[in-house]
Amino acid sequence: MEPCATSEWMVPLPTGIPIEVDLGCARGHFLEAMAHLYPNRFFLGVERLKLRYQKTLRRVNSLTNATVWWMDSRQAVETLLPRAGIHTIHISFPDPWPKRRHYRRRLVSSEFLQKCASALTSSGNLRLMTDHPGYFAAMQAAAKACNEFSEEKWENNAEFPLTEFQKRFIVSGAPIYCLVLRKT
Numbered sequence: 001m002e003p004c005a006t007s008e009w010m011v012p013l014p015t016g017i018p019i020e021v022d023l024g025c026a027r028g029h030f031l032e033a034m035a036h037l038y039p040n041r042f043f044l045g046v047e048r049l050k051l052r053y054q055k056t057l058r059r060v061n062s063l064t065n066a067t068v069w070w071m072d073s074r075q076a077v078e079t080l081l082p083r084a085g086i087h088t089i090h091i092s093f094p095d096p097w098p099k100r101r102h103y104r105r106r107l108v109s110s111e112f113l114q115k116c117a118s119a120l121t122s123s124g125n126l127r128l129m130t131d132h133p134g135y136f137a138a139m140q141a142a143a144k145a146c147n148e149f150s151e152e153k154w155e156n157n158a159e160f161p162l163t164e165f166q167k168r169f170i171v172s173g174a175p176i177y178c179l180v181l182r183k184t
């Protein structure tokens with residue numbers, strides 16, 4: 001069965017509180033931790049793999065300030081997120097597609113960042129992490145080309161719990177490249 005765009009299981013997003021979106025939320029560890037840390041914000045996870053979506057759903061099902069959608073992040077950002085309605089978008093360790101012939105499958109491009117900018121509030125921000133230096137350089141170039149963001153300093157403190165993959169990369173000693181983009 002393929003993920004579907006809109007259906008009865010999609011909890012609508014609330015209004016009047018800041019919304020944060022975790023694109024490619026995997027099994028929802030970060031989503032759940034953020035929802036506990038910030039009860040006055042609402043958290044939406046987006047995941048295209050059914051099993052991971054289901055695991056996230058079980059994880060956040062009892063929380064009133066988090067939900068997950070089973071779909072492609074592109075579809076969520078392009079057609080379903082409210083315009084100028086999202087406070088923060090997190091994209092942590094998107095699939096790097098390291099082979100040149102697969103670059104076009106990468107999620108982050110200047111076109112995609114443009115769509116993210118439309119979904120973000122006027123001072124909204126986008127937080128990106130990757131372990132792949134080539135993808136990181138491509139993300140920085142895409143941000144420049146899209147012309148909607150300014151780069152900010154990454155503050156890595158207790159404000160943000162570690163994501164599942166971030167923990168793995170820390171344990172393995174792999175470098176992690178971080179980028180915060182503020183909508184201008």
Ligand SMILES: C[S@@+](CC[C@H](N)C(=O)[O-])C[C@H]1O[C@@H](n2cnc3c(N)ncnc32)[C@H](O)[C@@H]1O
Binds near residue numbers: 095
């Ligand atoms: C490398 S994992 C990182 C998971 C998590 N963000 C973390 O930091 O622990 C990438 C996740 O993004 C999901 N994913 C990849 N491309 C996606 C897309 N276009 N739409 C939604 N999910 C996607 C994958 O299924 C996977 O769960």
